[in-house]
Each structure stands twice: as C-alpha cells, then as structure tokens.
Amino acid sequence: MSDSRCHYIPPKWLDAVAGKTLFYPCAGGDIAEPLQVFAPVISDFWFSDIGYPAGLKMAPALRSFGGFTYTLTGKLINGDPLATIERRDGYRFLPPSRRIETYSRPDGSSFRVIRRRGFGEIALGTEFPDMSVGVFFHRGDSPGEGGSNVRFFENKWRRHEPLRNLFSTLIRKLTEPALIVSDGSLTPPLHPIGQFHRSRMSSAEAFESCRDREWLADGLRWTCVGFVGRRNGPTLVWAVQRA
Numbered sequence: 001m002s003d004s005r006c007h008y009i010p011p012k013w014l015d016a017v018a019g020k021t022l023f024y025p026c027a028g029g030d031i032a033e034p035l036q037v038f039a040p041v042i043s044d045f046w047f048s049d050i051g052y053p054a055g056l057k058m059a060p061a062l063r064s065f066g067g068f069t070y071t072l073t074g075k076l077i078n079g080d081p082l083a084t085i086e087r088r089d090g091y092r093f094l095p096p097s098r099r100i101e102t103y104s105r106p107d108g109s110s111f112r113v114i115r116r117r118g119f120g121e122i123a124l125g126t127e128f129p130d131m132s133v134g135v136f137f138h139r140g141d142s143p144g145e146g147g148s149n150v151r152f153f154e155n156k157w158r159r160h161e162p163l164r165n166l167f168s169t170l171i172r173k174l175t176e177p178a179l180i181v182s183d184g185s186l187t188p189p190l191h192p193i194g195q196f197h198r199s200r201m202s203s204a205e206a207f208e209s210c211r212d213r214e215w216l217a218d219g220l221r222w223t224c225v226g227f228v229g230r231r232n233g234p235t236l237v238w239a240v241q242r243a
C-alpha cells in the first residue's frame with residue numbers, strides 16, 4: 001500500500017459500524033477527516049470540546065472538506081451556548097450546549113453532526129446509550145500544551161464519580177464490534193494502541209507493520225484494521241471485540 005493514501009478502512013469494517021454513533025472528545029477543529037471517512041455510514045457524529053466558541057457560532061461542519069455531496073437540511077442549538085466554566089466541589093463543569101446540524105446524502109438518507117460545547121468525559125457518560133458508540137475517535141491530545149490530559153483508556157479514580165473509571169464507561173458505550181481510532185495520545189504504557197505514539201512513521205507504514213494482527217488487552221481483542229491521517233504519530237483504526 002502506498003504512503004500517499006491518507007486513510008484506509010476496509011468496507012467490511014465501515015459496514016460493521018453503519019447506522020451507529022461516532023464520538024470524538026477533545027476534537028477542537030479536527031473534524032474534516034472523521035467526516036470525510038465516516039459520513040457515508042455514521043448516523044450521528046459527536047464532536048466535543050470545551051473550547052468551542054461561546055454562542056456556538058461556527059461554520060457548517062461539512063464545509064470543512066471539499067468535494068462533498070451532502071446537503072445541510074437543518075440546524076439548531078440547545079443548552080446554554082453562552083455558559084462559562086464553573087468550579088464545583090473539586091472539579092470543573094461547563095453546562096453543555098450542542099450545535100446540531102442535519103445533512104442529507106445523495107440517496108436521501110440523513111445524518112447529524114453535533115458539536116457539543118462541554119467536557120468530553122462528561123459527554124461520554126451522559127450523552128450515549130450503552131452499546132451505541134460504533135466509533136471512538138481520539139487523537140492529537142496530550143497531558144499539557146492545551147491537551148485535555150483526560151485518560152479515556154484507563155480506569156483512574158476521581159472524587160467526582162462521572163470522571164472516574166472512564167475506560168469502563170467507554171467499553172460500556174461501545175457497540176460490539178466497535179472501531180477505536182487513536183494516535184496513541186494519552187494511552188496507558190505498553191498498550192497496543194500506544195505502540196507508535198510520537199513515532200515518525202506514516203500511518204500507512206505503521207499499519208503495514210501490524211495489519212490484521214491481534215492483541216489481547218483489558219479483556220478485549222484489538223485488531224489493527226486500518227489507518228487515517230497522522231497527528232501525534234500515526235493514527236490507526238482498531239476493531240475492538242470482547243475477547
């Protein structure tokens with residue numbers, strides 16, 4: 001496979017998450033590629049960031065990449081998009097608000113793009129029914145320098161219960177199978193999905209070195225099935241199934 005390909009996911013794995021939700025916490029402005037790759041199949045895209053502008057005054061999400069064939073058919077904002085971050089009993093809280101855009105595909109089917117202004121770890125626990133998130137997308141994040149330092153792939157104890165054991169919450173929210181897209185940001189030491197973090201390899205090269213290989217970790221089978229564009233290292237797509 002040539003390195004010039006910027007993303008690759010076999011149709012079998014896109015079909016496996018068709019009609020499901022994609023959740024990308026701490027997404028910032030990184031929405032174009034997730035939309036480009038998954039818009040043909042995903043029903044609800046959730047991008048979450050505490051830095052989305054007050055008022056949620058933003059350009060339509062699908063303007064973020066060229067050559068698209070989707071039509072914006074509706075837009076609404078709910079929650080208080082002017083809310084500010086509050087300090088509560090030892091944790092920070094931002095009352096959530098959501099900018100919800102609806103798009104139609106050429107075949108008449110539709111999907112939604114939700115940009116949620118609020119904490120991603122709270123969104124994970126509150127916005128999704130169990131077994132509904134088909135794609136968990138997370139890259140470009142870090143412990144400092146504007147990164148969230150939120151450990152979605154670990155079970156850390158936190159005094160505020162919704163912030164505790166995020167990995168168990170994530171697993172509960174995932175469909176079976178699900179895809180996890182990660183560049184290894186904020187993953188635990190020695191975890192298979194962190195093995196290329198900060199490496200200079202292209203995503204395609206990293207994928208070739210572990211294509212279709214399986215790892216057992218956390219009671220799950222992790223199979224490397226594809227790749228998307230680099231962030232803090234190559235970004236791989238992992239199929240996750242209960243072992």
Ligand SMILES: C[S@@+](CC[C@H](N)C(=O)[O-])C[C@H]1O[C@@H](n2cnc3c(N)ncnc32)[C@H](O)[C@@H]1O
Nearest residue numbers: 026027028030049050051119120139140147148
């Ligand atoms: C380093 S940037 C990375 C953005 C994006 N993932 C990328 O690769 O371009 C981290 C983002 O996380 C947001 N952020 C920090 N803590 C957060 C949290 N707990 N929940 C949601 N967003 C958060 C910041 O506002 C910032 O936009």
